[in-house]
Amino acid sequence: MKKLMNDPLQFVDETISGILKAYPFHLRLTKESPRGLVRADAPVKGKVAICTGGGSGHIPLFLGYVGPGLLDGVSIGNVFASPSADTMLAVTKEVNGGAGVLYLFGNYSGDTMNFEMAAEMASMEDIPVQSSVAADDVASAPASQKERRRGIAGIFFAYKIAGAKADTMANLDEVKAAADRVIANTCTMGVALSPCTIPAVGKPNFTIAEDEMEIGMGIHGEPGIERTKLKKADEVAAIMAERVINDLPFKSGDEAAMLMNGLGATPPEELFILSSKVHDILKAHGIKVYKTFVGEYATSMEMAGASLSLLRLDDEFKKLLDAPAFSPFLPQWRKS
Amino acid sequence: MKKLMNDPLQFVDETISGILKAYPFHLRLTKESPRGLVRADAPVKGKVAICTGGGSGHIPLFLGYVGPGLLDGVSIGNVFASPSADTMLAVTKEVNGGAGVLYLFGNYSGDTMNFEMAAEMASMEDIPVQSSVAADDVASAPASQKERRRGIAGIFFAYKIAGAKADTMANLDEVKAAADRVIANTCTMGVALSPCTIPAVGKPNFTIAEDEMEIGMGIHGEPGIERTKLKKADEVAAIMAERVINDLPFKSGDEAAMLMNGLGATPPEELFILSSKVHDILKAHGIKVYKTFVGEYATSMEMAGASLSLLRLDDEFKKLLDAPAFSPFLPQWRKS
């Protein structure tokens, strides 16, 4: 294990400490939990607050999405492990601006159960809470069982659009509806080339040969669809694109936002080579790309690999996607 | 070599193609060279234009720094190889808005000589050109021979500040003076944990044992100061910080901007653990951090490692550092 770290058991807390020192204008800890972070200006009066949370090791997921135009608070678990319900409750209490709280998180059983517990505790404190669960990984279950799918990088679109919706002062039901609609219209598929190591475990989470890749692998190393010889970028792009396009399915005439996400060790150059091919494939299918995002939006520490997410757009989504938002963890984007 | 690519000899051109498809609103090719990129709205009338360039494999260096508030054009070489003087000339002609052009690039002999040639050709076309050469790597030569040092991640500060200075409609001499002053006040030091592979070469550019690191290694794998056993993050942070602080030297009472840069495969979590410790060390030295940047600002493809850059600030630098700027390759920042 070759990591720049100190005590593996302090990995998460030291990361949080570095983030707070780097961006004190941006984030602060909750009073009740050292694993809860909220916008420095939380709560925003009258606005629906959005909270997320999940295991560490995925930066910018999850804490990098907290900020104006995005989310209000985040609960941070150990590496690849859910945060606890009481951290979630602490965050909920500090972000609630009187309009209720949406929990928006990825579909993993630990996270789901803890957010459920937190929601029950919050309702005992008279804070209205709703939940939206992102489940975009087409490789993890058939389309007919979408609710069983893992949540991966496509949650970025839900964060961005729900965050912008909340900024319009929409009510809790409306913000949840926007998030759910994004989730229903987002499909993602990934490939992994190399493993990563949980600091406290000390050895790689899976093994893969020098000339192999795994298609459809999850961001914690969950099994994919197929393990094959390493393919050319254009073939990999085609595998991801065809699978994602056919899942929703996306149709000729659709407009889409595209995210080519890097898992950690894969250089931007390779991501652009992949996304170049995906652009060509989408064009051939008559699907128009309204906006492209390329970079690291959901990582697995030093894992090599990439994922492609597509969101089907409508006019409301376009407007909300273009709305201003700020986080020092995210690349800049521009109105299209 | 485990890369998501097609023909290694097309690596750079396919990357550029992906970038242009992803960000058509942001960048366009020069008419005369397929390796020259300029701001979509170039030339900006009356503004001093700033050009950079260098080898590929370092994204966001170099092309990611082209944009409003930053640079106007970039020349792109093969992986780790200088671009050609005629590409530089093509870029120069398309960005010149009538106020002249500053070449701002890192200190490598191929780049230096080609920018010199380009400057001579530009002057034959009556375009006034000046050059500023970034040489911030304290590990590459003693402070007494600063002009021999390699240019690495610290060039980010020169880009940001010179870009903002040019936006004030300062003249060419003033923009060059700002860039030179940043360069004189920037020190960087890096460590590398693993090699990277030039696609056309196909094997790693150096070898290093599973339990070793190289202190002071350059971003192409140039020799460092010392190869040692892998140390704890706090020790690594201390080695980098002490060396950088003592080089300028930074003194108690100084204000600084800090960049903790990842070389590619090192996860953000580890960068924050390092930067946390650097914050503590700077505090102990009485140096105040005005602004912190953590992330990938100058990479070496899939190399693992990090570098620390410090810039000594004055009031003008602070104002220029805070000025707005845009690139889809860079994380967002905020006025301090």
Added chain:
Amino acid sequence: MTGITLNRADLTSVLIRAAGDMKGHVDQLRDLDAVMGDGDLGVTVGMGSDAMIAYLSAPDETDIGKMLVKCGMNVNKVNPSTFGTLQASAFMGAGKAVLNKTEITVVDLISMGNGAIDGIKKRGKAEVGDKTMLDSLVPAVETFQRSFTEKEDIVEALKAAVSAAEAGMLATDHMKAKFGRGSWRPDGTVGKRDGGATAFYYMIESFAGHLRDLVNNRV
């Protein structure tokens, strides 16, 4: 041997000892979880046991129900993994069944068992047969209840419960995982024993054993 009652100290001593025993099984649990899941079950159970021991050694509630709820919350705090959360839900469900009591009877014990099952089912949505901890817990509680109702012999009932838990655990070998990480490749789970069911079997076995000792000592 029917009319036994347990006070708070009795219950905490049994639970603390059972939690201590669990730490002898962490390596096996890690290995079982590594086959179908992510291999953290050993760590998870270890941390949960430490949290139980820490809280129950100096509980801040006299009400047994509230104490169990709080014990669950402490388990969840240090161990919000799937297992930890469901274990916490089990404690909270058990606690809710005996709120406001400072002494419990065997009938209360049965309610606690059913409360634990309800807590897990409500949180995890799984049923018996889905290859989870429920596959050892549910038969144990059911058997305990049936045996005690029929024979009114707690020692006998505890023995039967442990056997039922063991049979349930062994039966998971043949099941397909419907929940948790194994569920993404359910066919790959057939022929493999479920870690969560195994952990609950050991918990039940230890709890029953220490409770029997206590009962026997009292006679």
Added chain:
Amino acid sequence: MTGITLNRADLTSVLIRAAGDMKGHVDQLRDLDAVMGDGDLGVTVGMGSDAMIAYLSAPDETDIGKMLVKCGMNVNKVNPSTFGTLQASAFMGAGKAVLNKTEITVVDLISMGNGAIDGIKKRGKAEVGDKTMLDSLVPAVETFQRSFTEKEDIVEALKAAVSAAEAGMLATDHMKAKFGRGSWRPDGTVGKRDGGATAFYYMIESFAGHLRDLVNNRV
């Protein structure tokens, strides 16, 4: 054998053949560069030679000076590495020394050699002794000039120049690199031969050999 003149076709045929020969040395050059530098010198020299051959096979300038300048620009275009850029500078310097000529004499050849040296020095700032290509080129040009001035025998002068280039190349073994990648650890370069000096030695040797053949055929 003094009064030889070369037209454009003579010069291009000699240069094209010399460039072709260079491709037989790329592996050795790669290995030399890998020791002190980044190992791209083989690729670099190969690409530069291809560019030379391509341009000189159908030059679009009748003026020998302009043709050499453009040849240099083409070399730089495909190969803007340190070596390629300096090789381009050498061509441009040589070309500038014979602008507006469609035929050249041996005296012009000497001017071209000095122009090439000036081009490299101006661009690279290095001097003889700094462990660079200048260490084989400069003695070759100086020796050629001296020998031809003394004896007016071009064949003799070419032989002397090649020997001087070789001696210069061998002398780089003992030098410390002041420029290029080796200069960041100069002590580590002692005992190692410079790749750039070696490449220039081979270029000089081939150029001289093919020129001698041409001269001999003419007699």
